[in-house]
Amino acid sequence: MDDSSDPYLTVPEKIPPEKPLLMTGNEYVALPQIEKNGGIVSANVLRLDCHGLLEFCGSTEKPLVIPFLQVGDDKVDPGGRAEWNYEMDWLPGFCLSGEGWTLNGEIVCPPGRKGFFYRLSLANRSSHSLKIKLGWEVCWAAFNYLVFNRRPVEGSRHLEYNCWTNSLVLEAAAGLPLAALALAVEPEAGWDQDKDNDCHRACCSAEVETGECFTTVLYGAVNLEADGAGTTSVDLRRRGAEELKMQALEWLESRGSRSEEEENELDTLLKRNLFFSYFYSTARSLDSEEAVFLTSRSPRYYVSAAFWSRDALLWSLPAVMMVDQGAARELLLNVFNRHIKNCGEHAHYINGTLLYPGFELDQLCAYFLALHY
Numbered sequence: 372m373d374d375s376s377d378p379y380l381t382v383p384e385k386i387p388p389e390k391p392l393l394m395t396g397n398e399y400v401a402l403p404q405i406e407k408n409g410g411i412v413s414a415n416v417l418r419l420d421c422h423g424l425l426e427f428c429g430s431t432e433k434p435l436v437i438p439f440l441q442v443g444d445d446k447v448d449p450g451g452r453a454e455w456n457y458e459m460d461w462l463p464g465f466c467l468s469g470e471g472w473t474l475n476g477e478i479v480c481p482p483g484r485k486g487f488f489y490r491l492s493l494a495n496r497s498s499h500s501l502k503i504k505l506g507w508e509v510c511w512a513a514f515n516y517l518v519f520n521r522r523p524v525e526g527s528r529h530l531e532y533n534c535w536t537n538s539l540v541l542e543a544a545a546g547l548p549l550a551a552l553a554l555a556v557e558p559e560a561g562w563d564q565d566k567d568n569d570c571h572r573a574c575c576s577a578e579v580e581t582g583e584c585f586t587t588v589l590y591g592a593v594n595l596e597a598d599g600a601g602t603t604s605v606d607l608r609r610r611g612a613e614e615l616k617m618q619a620l621e622w623l624e625s626r627g628s629r630s631e632e633e634e635n636e637l638d639t640l641l642k643r644n645l646f647f648s649y650f651y652s653t654a655r656s657l658d659s660e661e662a663v664f665l666t667s668r669s670p671r672y673y674v675s676a677a678f679w680s681r682d683a684l685l686w687s688l689p690a691v692m693m694v695d696q697g698a699a700r701e702l703l704l705n706v707f708n709r710h711i712k713n714c715g716e717h718a719h720y721i722n723g724t725l726l727y728p729g730f731e732l733d734q735l736c737a738y739f740l741a742l743h744y
Contacts, residue, residue: 383673393455393463394647394669397480398655400487400593401668405463408449409476410434411489413670415517416550416593417663419656422720423518424668424676425550427541430512436554436589438491439574440474441504447474459623460642461650462616471497472579481615482622485603485657486592488612493586495579506560506574507589514543514550517676518720524549529597530571532562536601538592539571548596550657553604557588588612595657626694648690652683653702662701664688665721677726678710678719680734684741692744703741714738 392412393405404412412434415426429435440447453465453476464477473494480487495501514528515521526545533540538555539562542548560573577585592603607615627642651668655661664683667675683706692699709723715735718727 395461395463395478395480396650397482399485400480403669406434407451407453410437415668416657417654418658419661419722420658422722423516426515426517427552428513428515429510433510437508438476439506439508442472443502459620460639461623461646472501479616479619481619485594486607488615489589490612491587492584494584495581498581501579503579504574504576505587508570508572509554510570511541517670519674519677521670533601536605538601538604540597540601542597551594551597551600553592553600555590555604555608557608645690645694648687649694652687662705663721664702664706678721680737684737688741
């Protein structure tokens, strides 16, 4: 019998080729779509009480956040010229060179923090001083809900500069607030609105002497509502990019697995997949700070933001154990507390209620096999 003729067989559509993207994230915020021009297309958080992911998103024309550089009178478009790499196999960064200057960028989501930072540093390699403008453009076009598929949230999107916390705050609400993202720049820069394309820009102007380097940092913080996001951005700035990056490097170094011989391409592939498994198959809920297993935090996965015991316990749990056994134990206990009542069913919402009814043997056996790890 040809199963493809069965009208009740749920067969996913073929995924068309997509352009390669970079990604990073921590327990509280995921950045799954970073373009080669430095743009962050989207950022998402998980809410257990909403049963899925909530996504701050740019438009098809403009990413949510994109760096901006002007040298003299020339605006620089990185395009595909930037050279990218991953530091410690999880922290994406790039290098872009021009006539007499080099721009380095890095995006860091420190583990355990409700946020990230984006640092840009321009070094003057010329024989004369350079007048530059360096910063970011923010274009918030959509706020989406993700369970399997993304869909727009009907409600309000409020964006304003908060003088108390010196941050640009993006807050989405449907009656009560759902989530907020606060963005702040150091050295402090005001946010100007471009009414033509409904974007905001924070720009630092500087004159960089020969051999010197100018650095600016964008801090992004997430929370349940505007004041929480704004004050969390203050905390990130108080700690500073250097301390936050050091914490991230120490965390990654202590948990990255490697072979006994000198590190090679296989080690790099293993560690990147370990960190991807850890940060994209698990998350901490923004509303309760509880650890959650889920299919994926990437919207490019056709069944993202749900729970399948097979995915979590047979595929992801072994990798999570290699990264952090304490976290693996917490996640396993939470799985049994939330999901055991519907064990064997095809798919659950992340809080344990039934999403896709239907018995599957591997979904049932996964609970027993997980206890032997």
